[in-house]
Amino acid sequence: MTTRAQKITFGQLRAQGLHHIEVYCRDYKCSHSVKLPADRWPDHVRLSDIENQFVCTVCGKRGAEVR
Numbered sequence: 001m002t003t004r005a006q007k008i009t010f011g012q013l014r015a016q017g018l019h020h021i022e023v024y025c026r027d028y029k030c031s032h033s034v035k036l037p038a039d040r041w042p043d044h045v046r047l048s049d050i051e052n053q054f055v056c057t058v059c060g061k062r063g064a065e066v067r
């Protein structure tokens, strides 16, 4: 199973030793992705909470998949 269905937080992410997130454009034709450092969000924030804050820099679509 993917981690997408799980409501994991940045605190849990860091507890697993991960310090970056990968953000993917929701448009499958674009599928632009970017790596961001996870330390810019506090521990209580869930990955799913920030997905709608992203706007793709390539196609301009709002919304992303965070892994």
Ligand SMILES: [Zn+2]
Residues within 6 Å of the ligand: 025, 026, 027, 030, 031, 032, 056, 057, 058, 059, 060, 061
């Ligand atoms: Zn895009």
